[in-house]
Amino acid sequence: MKRQVPLVLCFLFGVGIILTRFSPHPYSQFFYEEVNSWVLIITPFALVLATVTLIRAHVTRIRRRTEYWQYSFIVFAGIITMVVIGVPYGPQHFVFEWLFNNIQVPMDATMFSLLAFFIASAAYRAFRARSFEATLLLVTAIIVMLGNVPVGDLIWSETSSVKQWILNNPNLSARRGIILGVSLGVISQSIRIILGIERSYLGGGD
Amino acid sequence: MEIFGIWLAAFLTLSIYSFLYRDNPFYRFAEYLFIGISVGYYIVIYIHQGFIPFAWEPFWAAVKPFWPGIPREAGWIGLIKLIPIALGLLFFGGLSPRHTWLIRYPSAVLVGFGSGISIPLMLQTFIFEQTRGTVEPFAAINAGTLSPWGIIEAVLMLIGVACTLTYFFFSVEHRGPVKWLSKVGIAFLMIGFGAAFGNTVMGRVALLIQRVDFLLNDWIGMIIGWLGTIF
Structure with missing residues (x-):
């Protein structure tokens, strides 16, 4: 009951959806659209659970007085502020938009830009041309970086053309190889899930 | 309001950059605030663009015909929407350690749907199209146009x-x-x-x-x- 029914459900929905993709019959399309709407209905409930789990984790931090537990109040303040304004008045409310534009957007951009500094230190370690493969990575990265900025064409007028050729040819062939490999992996994993061979999504326990 | 917004954004930007020196209370404040604001933002977006249109409105449409005083327009067929709503509610089983297994039911539907949709999608979008893109120029070579x-x-x-x-x-x-x-x-x-x-x-x-x-x-x-x- 606890494991068999979910396995049967997974099999039925998986096989059903595959069949709808190969049949243009109106019943088949109705089934596909109905199940698609079911997925859209079920998914938001998962977010509620995720939010509750996050809140519980921070409540536990506060209760146990773990390191930096005081900052958990800031998490709650952020959540409550956005929810109190956004839920009743909607995301188009001017205060909600002000908070989004002046807190979330700048912090999001700054957090990602912070990575530029760490990438620089990672590049120092990665770009030491100690082997043929590392040299290829180094040369390609330098050409792509220079080809993206005007100074690259000032150094050599063909830099951006060479960058584009690299992106369209050897880079694309490597990406195609990866995409084909990943796709074959996804298909085999999906078949394993539908047939009940792969059961990790059921979690532990009985 | 605009001036205060610029000062606030500048303070938070500098607080995050202060991490380049070392971990400090300003960075931690900005980090935790970022988590809280982001979670709050996505809760609001999911409620207004996910929960209300895809869960609440179908639920209301399903039960409305059976509300006293309202004409039964949709009939019984609308009640089918109660199945995914009930499945979604099973996610709350995760809040009780004894009932965590209930999550498996909605998860199985989502995983089954995802697996089922990904097989034809991967075949069509990636395997066939990428292979076609790789070998297609050879048709042009054969035609002598390359x-x-x-x-x-x-x-x-x-x-x-x-x-x-x-x-x-x-x-x-x-x-x-x-x-x-x-x-x-x-x-x-x-x-x-x-x-x-x-x-x-x-x-x-x-x-x-x-x-x-x-x-x-x-x-x-x-x-x-x-x-x-x-x-």
Whole structure:
């Protein structure tokens, strides 16, 4: 009951959806659209659970007085502020938009830009041309970086053309190889899930 | 309000950059605030763009015909929407350790749907289309419409794809010709990773330039403008 029914459900929905993709019959399309709407209905409930789990984790931090537990109040303040304004008045409310534009957007951009500094230190370690493969990575990265900025064409007028050729040819062939490999992996994993061979999504326990 | 917004954004930007020196209370404040604001933002977006249109409205449409005083327009067929709503509610079983297993039911539907949809999607979008893109130039070679440089590019593409796949093919031992093919594959992969790295660095640097531009022009520019009006 606890494991068999979910396995049967997974099999039925998986096989059903595959069949709808190969049949243009109106019943088949109705089934596909109905199940698609079911997925859209079920998914938001998962977010509620995720939010509750996050809140519980921070409540536990506060209760146990773990390191930096005081900052958990800031998490709650952020959540409550956005929810109190956004839920009743909607995301188009001017205060909600002000908070989004002046807190979330700048912090999001700054957090990602912070990575530029760490990438620089990672590049120092990665770009030491100690082997043929590392040299290829180094040369390609330098050409792509220079080809993206005007100074690259000032150094050599063909830099951006060479960058584009690299992106369209050897880079694309490597990406195609990866995409084909990943796709074959996804298909085999999906078949394993539908047939009940792969059961990790059921979690532990009985 | 706009001036306060610029000061707040500048304070938070500098608080995050202070991490470059070392971990400190300003960075931690900004980090936790970022988590809270982001979670709050996505809760609001999911409620208004996910929960209300896809869960609440179908639920209301399903039960409305049975509400006293309201004519039964939709009939019984609308009640089918109560099944996914009931399945979604089973996610709350995760809040009680004894009922965590209930999550398996909605998870099974989502995983089954995802697996079922991904098989034809992957076949059509990636395997067929990417293979077609790789071998299609050879039709042009056969027709005699491809330039010599185009022929070199088409052959290079085919060699790159085949060798990259060989590198990921672990069913045979990488010895002899297979080893050399996989070595060529590694070379193509390194070019791909180098290009990805270069593009990522440039993307992050563009964000850094944008934040520095904000601090210099919007924030310090505003302060200088102020000082100019005072003195």
